[in-house]
Amino acid sequence: MTRFMKLFLSQAAVSCHCGLAQELQVSYTTELQSDFKQGSNWVNLLRLDFTHSLGKHTTLQAATISTARTRTESLADDFQTFSNIEEENHPLALATLGIQQQFGHSSFFFGIRNLNEDYFTSPATSLFTNSSCGIFPTLSADYQIANYPVASVGLHYELQFTRWSLQASVYNGKGYYRFAGKENVFRFCPQQDGILSITSLNYQQHGSKYHVGFALHSGMYMDYEEGTPEKTEKERRKIIWGYAEQRLAPGLHALLQGSFQSGASRGCKSYAGAGLTWQCGKTEGGLFTDYARFPPSYEWASEFTWKIPCLGNGFIQPTLHFIQQAGARYLIGLLRFSYVLPTT
Numbered sequence: 266m267t268r269f270m271k272l273f274l275s276q277a278a279v280s281c282h283c284g285l286a287q288e289l290q291v292s293y294t295t296e297l298q299s300d301f302k303q304g305s306n307w308v309n310l311l312r313l314d315f316t317h318s319l320g321k322h323t324t325l326q327a328a329t330i331s332t333a334r335t336r337t338e339s340l341a342d343d344f345q346t347f348s349n350i351e352e353e354n355h356p357l358a359l360a361t362l363g364i365q366q367q368f369g370h371s372s373f374f375f376g377i378r379n380l381n382e383d384y385f386t387s388p389a390t391s392l393f394t395n396s397s398c399g400i401f402p403t404l405s406a407d408y409q410i411a412n413y414p415v416a417s418v419g420l421h422y423e424l425q426f427t428r429w430s431l432q433a434s435v436y437n438g439k440g441y442y443r444f445a446g447k448e449n450v451f452r453f454c455p456q457q458d459g460i461l462s463i464t465s466l467n468y469q470q471h472g473s474k475y476h477v478g479f480a481l482h483s484g485m486y487m488d489y490e491e492g493t494p495e496k497t498e499k500e501r502r503k504i505i506w507g508y509a510e511q512r513l514a515p516g517l518h519a520l521l522q523g524s525f526q527s528g529a530s531r532g533c534k535s536y537a538g539a540g541l542t543w544q545c546g547k548t549e550g551g552l553f554t555d556y557a558r559f560p561p562s563y564e565w566a567s568e569f570t571w572k573i574p575c576l577g578n579g580f581i582q583p584t585l586h587f588i589q590q591a592g593a594r595y596l597i598g599l600l601r602f603s604y605v606l607p608t609t
Contacts, residue, residue, distance in 0.1 A: 298351075323366050418436070
């Protein structure tokens with residue numbers, strides 16, 4: 266890791282003297298939440314993205330995320346997290362920091378990264394605000410992997426063709442956000458944290474997209490919500506998933522998702538979801554419902570959302586969530602505003 270940082274700093278210093286292309290982008294998302302009773306919450310996400318050319322086919326990439334909320338506890342005690350931006354207060358956590366090399370149809374990245382940068386980011390899934398429309402809970406619930414807002418040391422490879430693409434990554438088995446101590450984001454310790462490997466094969470044609478993937482985690486198992494590695498043994502878990510965005514008509518797509526985890530699980534054993542997205546002029550709407558099995562319980566989560574562009578590079582998105590568990594029901598409303606300020 267020390268050698269990597271020295272190489273990273275030296276290349277960055279050389280590129281500054283060469284005057285090569287660079288770009289900075291600032292995006293801010295704020296969200297008001299209500300349970301229509303007495304509860305409310307205000308959630309914020311600030312992201313900074315920086316890219317700098319180090320040569321003809323080499324790029325330095327860096328991104329930070331900062332999260333803040335006014336309420337300590339979530340408005341709903343849900344398993345899947347109805348808001349994909351809500352997190353504890355984390356100032357300037359790294360999302361990416363590393364070097365990407367492009368050669369032909371392939372690209373290779375080494376450095377700090379999280380899974381949300383590359384996987385589960387198709388247009389239809391990105392419309393919805395439920396976290397399970399991003400990374401599936403079969404992958405995120407059992408292990409403290411490099412999932413928003415934490416990241417870890419990793420290698421990421423992509424092979425891109427017109428219709429087909431392949432993604433493959435290897436990460437430290439546990440994600441972090443701190444810059445010092447044993448929980449620093451630069452930590453690479455497979456013996457204690459394990460290793461996460463993930464692969465996805467993707468295909469697109471005539472406006473439809475199809476994704477199939479699997480992941481293998483080798484390391485300490487954790488209880489849902491609270492990890493207890495000192496009381497458990499090393500285990501291996503295989504997670505298989507697939508999802509499709511099928512074009513039904515111009516501006517209308519069907520979304521289907523499914524995922525399964527092998528072996529016993531104290532997190533999410535299986536997951537399935539279905540929905541529709543449509544475009545009306547410049548606005549987008551979506552309706553989605555999913556089922557997640559969390560032994561010995563379950564959760565149904567449904568969402569209706571509408572995305573309205575405003576102010577050129579921004580949008581307003583009112584959303585309604587209905588969540589049902591074995592012994593509880595929740596109705597949550599969101600009003601999200603996001604704006605991107607590109608600068609160079």
